Amino acid sequence: MTQSSETAGNLPAVLEAKGMTKRFGSVLACDDVDLILRPGEIHGILGENGAGKSTLMKLLGGLILPDRGSIVIDGKPRRFVEPLDAARLGIGMVHQHYSLVEALTVWENVALGETGALSRERIRERVIAIGERYGLEVDPDAHVRDLSAGLRQRVEIIKSLRREPRIIILDEPTSVLTPEESEQLFEVLGDGVRREGWAVALVSHKLEEVLQATDRITIMRHGRVVEQVLTAEADAPSLARAMVGRPVTLRAGTAAIGSTFEQMLDPGPEASSDGRSPTLEIADATLSAPDGALLLDGLSLEVRPGEIVGVAGVEGNGQTHLSEVLSSLLTLGGGGVMVDGVEIPTGKAGAMASAGVVVIPADRYSSGCVPEMTVAENLLLSSMHKMATRGILRRDEITARALELIDQFDIHVPGPDVPLGQLSGGNQQRVVLARALSFAPKVLVAHQPTRGLDVGAIEYIGERLRAAADGGIGVLLISTDLGEIAALADRIVVIYRGAIIGGMDRSEFDIERLGLLLGGSVGAEGAA
């Protein structure tokens, strides 16, 4: 995909952004950013969450207006007042969060935004034609709600291709895709770049992906461009350094760079928790779906104070149900959960929280935070009762405590009274983490705590989980990311079809056996 990079540099820019600046409250999201997109070239925009990548893309797409700066397209200065202005000039955007109507069919979604009379046949044909031309086949009559994340993204891309754009902006396109789907996406992009001379801007925080798919890389940090390099001349460590602003050395950080397991598996401190009685004990937990399917099938698991237990497994083997049981959101059909030897009723509002079990959910929007409420309110969600005198909230104390946590967890935020929804994803996750840890839990359950985050944030969260365990908290890390588990866990167990089918200590880590377990084949030994 990088073969065109030698010639691309000579072509004139199709889009040139100069001095783009955008401020949200007291946060400078984009600070004097320059960017040049050339035809026949994939330009990677790399940076941590909150580095200003998405803001820059939204400025280019006309979704938000810059405070300062200019955009020149084909040599002419342009000013976008609304997204349609950008679309008319040939800019197509594929957003991080899909803007599809689930109840409608594919062709109906593609037709959204058309004016005048709609011709069902014409649009269906168009969908099929685009699909064939770019290898984006999708059934135009399928309902979007029935499509996988990968197919939904195809629909998004077809939507933007319908106007035959010359400039295509993709904001974190792979964050919800499987590796195969990502691979297909890059093939489509590479094809379009070669055959049609597209200029592509690809926003990502995944180093591997940017190295593999792009011709040129712009690295952003704290709203500024810190480096622009040719991909051919870049390597992962130097990019990571530029992104974070310092060398990434921690074990937790290496997971993100994608090093091999051998590198990560330095012996690490021996788990000091042997012999202590478990703080969390799940015994023979079963849970059925309304249709009778077994979601948890006799799952048993122990976490001792001071250790990180990693629950590895392919997605969809009951991880979400396990995490929701520990959030009091699901009631077990059989078996039980004990904390420090005391049986905790499952499914009872607040029971797990008051027993000292705190969960960082995989999807923070579903049960991790309330974006409409303020940062302070979110930070203190589970401890607000301690901030009230006879039911009346002590507001000064709430603000003071929130400021303390904001400082302690290094959350970038204009102030404690800003709605949480206005923060970047990484900072929202820090709020969730800050709340979980400040609660002084006995058990911390982290389900995919670093999904969608960048190197710096991953490193930070890994560090915090480690510190929590060292402080005597039992940590249950549920993740599909083997790198993450290998980097952090003292003990690894594997979840398969709603049960723990095996496990190993850090000292006896065996990648082959782990692979077998993930696939559901229990080797010679039994369960952990």
Place this chain on the structure above:
Amino acid sequence: MSEIEAPAEPPVAGRSIAGRWLPALEMTFIYLLSIGGALLISAVLVSITGNSWQTVFGALLDGALLGPGRWGETLAVAAPMLLVALGMVIGVKAGLFNIGQEGQLLMGAMAMAFVGTKLDGPGGLLLIGGLALGMVAGGGYAALAAVMRFRRGVPEVISTLLLVFIAFQVVGFAVTTDWVLRDLDPGRPSRASTSAPLPDDVRLPIVHIFGNEFPVGIIIALILAGIVAFMLNRTLWGFRIRVLGHNPKVAHKIGVGASRMGTRALFLSGGLAGLAGAVMLSGGGSAYRLSPGFSTNIGWQGLLVALLAQSRPLVAIPMALLFASLRTGAGFLAATGVERKIVDVVQGLLVLALLVPPAVQLIRERRRAVASVGEES
């Protein structure tokens, strides 16, 4: 008020404005402008239909404020409207849309009528007991919807609405059935079925100020507006209600059960509507007599007040006063020979006018942002 409107989309350009006073002034101006616009269109409309707009507006103003005894009347109408709106606000904050206030209000009034005409005791005690029982009746009636919602998953929007029609039938039955509430006095003034009037000592006291009958009900409503605002924003209970309204899963995690808290919220929501009914009856509504048409749309209008106030309890106060003024003003129009329907149109225009400023604000901010880019480049 410190509520935050949900910013579902990324922050729009220009949301952050340095000063706080200027925008507030600006918004007041926009409100005045858009209400003025609505009045202007109304005037044109009235003139086209062959009436004099001076007469119409004069009549509206006389009816609402200037005529003898009128502002007292307006406040008496505003009181139950505000109470209903406060109930709606509590429901919305908990994520529950109780739109059956018209029925809950009737149930509250019926409880008041029962206590006042069927029980014996000292008047003051009966009055307070009637108000309390009115609240319980309205709340209990709304709680039926809560039970259906949390036991069987029936959406409360539908059940509360349908319960309104049942309430009408229940009241109709009560006032036409001898052994329930029907007035058995052979010398009663009208032949229509009503309850007996509340005895003199079970009525809210009437205070005369400047020739107006100042209704005590409005004081109750204003105090409750303050209490509701305080409860929602400054107490743990309000915090929990708001968490529940925004995200029931998070609420469940931190120990706020949807069915317990939601039932309480709906009970309070209906309770305030029931109190509105009890206040109306004991404050002199339809001559202290309960009849099937007693509620006269106060429940629906209170709902509108809450919507226009965007669920802010204190903003509901001016909105309730405005709607009450329109209502009492309209009563005087008949005398001018103008069709009442015109007043409905005027009222509709005013509702629209109140919806315009938030929209204008958004557009202006966008324009301003565009303009500032223009200056720079």
